[in-house]
Amino acid sequence: MHSNASEAPAYQTPAPLSADAHDALKIVVVGGFGVGKTTMVGAVSEIRPLSTEEVMTEAGVGIDDPSSVRSKTTTTAAFDFGRITITEDKILYLFGAPGQERFWFLWDQLFAGSLGAVVLADPRRLEDSWYAVDRLEAHGMPFVVAINRFEPGPGLAALREALSLPDEVPLVECDARSRHDCKTVLISLVRHLNDLYALSPAREGTP
Amino acid sequence: MNPKRIDGEDPDRLYTVTGGRSRTEESTFDSVTLVVGECEPRAGMQSEHMRILRMCARPTAVVEVSAALGMPVSVVKILLRDLMDTGQITVRHPSSASTAANVHSPSSETLKQVLDALQRL
Numbered sequence: 001m002h003s004n005a006s007e008a009p010a011y012q013t014p015a016p017l018s019a020d021a022h023d024a025l026k027i028v029v030v031g032g033f034g035v036g037k038t039t040m041v042g043a044v045s046e047i048r049p050l051s052t053e054e055v056m057t058e059a060g061v062g063i064d065d066p067s068s069v070r071s072k073t074t075t076t077a078a079f080d081f082g083r084i085t086i087t088e089d090k091i092l093y094l095f096g097a098p099g100q101e102r103f104w105f106l107w108d109q110l111f112a113g114s115l116g117a118v119v120l121a122d123p124r125r126l127e128d129s130w131y132a133v134d135r136l137e138a139h140g141m142p143f144v145v146a147i148n149r150f151e152p153g154p155g156l157a158a159l160r161e162a163l164s165l166p167d168e169v170p171l172v173e174c175d176a177r178s179r180h181d182c183k184t185v186l187i188s189l190v191r192h193l194n195d196l197y198a199l200s201p202a203r204e205g206t207p
Numbered sequence: 208m209n210p211k212r213i214d215g216e217d218p219d220r221l222y223t224v225t226g227g228r229s230r231t232e233e234s235t236f237d238s239v240t241l242v243v244g245e246c247e248p249r250a251g252m253q254s255e256h257m258r259i260l261r262m263c264a265r266p267t268a269v270v271e272v273s274a275a276l277g278m279p280v281s282v283v284k285i286l287l288r289d290l291m292d293t294g295q296i297t298v299r300h301p302s303s304a305s306t307a308a309n310v311h312s313p314s315s316e317t318l319k320q321v322l323d324a325l326q327r328l
Contacts, residue, residue: 018266022241024241025301050271086324092321110238191322
């Protein structure tokens with residue numbers, strides 16, 4: 001069945017990018033199920049968040065060990081994203097991604113080259129964030145941790161300790177529904193990046 | 208991609224690393240590579256190709272094409288490669304893609320632009 005061509009298509013192309021759009025940047029919001037990742041992306045995005053999925057690329061898996069049964073498995077991960085126009089030619093894409101171990105192939109297939117990440121944590125389920133924090137540290141991916149405060153709970157110092165978060169990693173509170181709060185979280189990440197790179201003389205002369 | 212990182216990985220996490228390596232091998236498209244249509248859709252074309260060309264009259268990111276088609280990103284990349292190989296689309300890769308690093312260290316100018324844009328929100 002084809003819909004009438006005059007009817008709105010099932011997918012409405014969101015506001016198109018500028019014809020001069022040239023360079024897309026990425027920031028990833030990572031967290032456990034139901035922590036508010038999509039809410040956060042939607043709070044600051046200029047388009048309604050879109051969702052899509054990725055499957056684990058099979059190529060390469062098991063090549064070193066042809067007997068590996070692992071190459072037979074397929075993992076599908078759904079994720080959301082939104083965007084923010086930076087300049088006439090730069091756009092920032094914000095991804096909301098699941099933090100569980102089985103979904104981390106997304107980081108290699110989709111999120112490589114990200115500016116940084118926001119770990120969105122529910123203080124009642126901090127353990128959901130442990131893996132993401134470990135993994136980002138292992139990747140050398142700069143990040144901040146944002147506590148989506150659902151109800152009164154332990155203070156930031158206690159949460160920092162529970163997450164074994166180094167002092168230099170910003171830890172902020174937010175309400176993921178609040179545009180102002182989410183904007184503040186992203187600003188804290190960009191400031192953190194500024195601090196990191198200002199401290200790194202190795203970057204001088206990088207094209 | 209980065210031998211040091213691979214060496215430092217736990218064996219049970221190798222699938223992620225191999226996923227990364229296959230990505231490098233087929234690195235024609237980043238998830239946010241912007242796709243620009245270079246011709247009009249024509250009758251007789253594969254319907255997905257027609258939809259892509261219609262969408263990409265203006266620059267459109269690979270993930271947006273994926274969302275619109277309701278297909279996984281890696282599948283969309285294959286469709287896009289067909290179109291690129293036949294000159295029907297051109298692509299604008301993110302500047303981060305040229306560094307081949309896991310993490311994109313942007314210029315201070317870029318960071319300032321991002322900060323300004325966020326403050327305007």
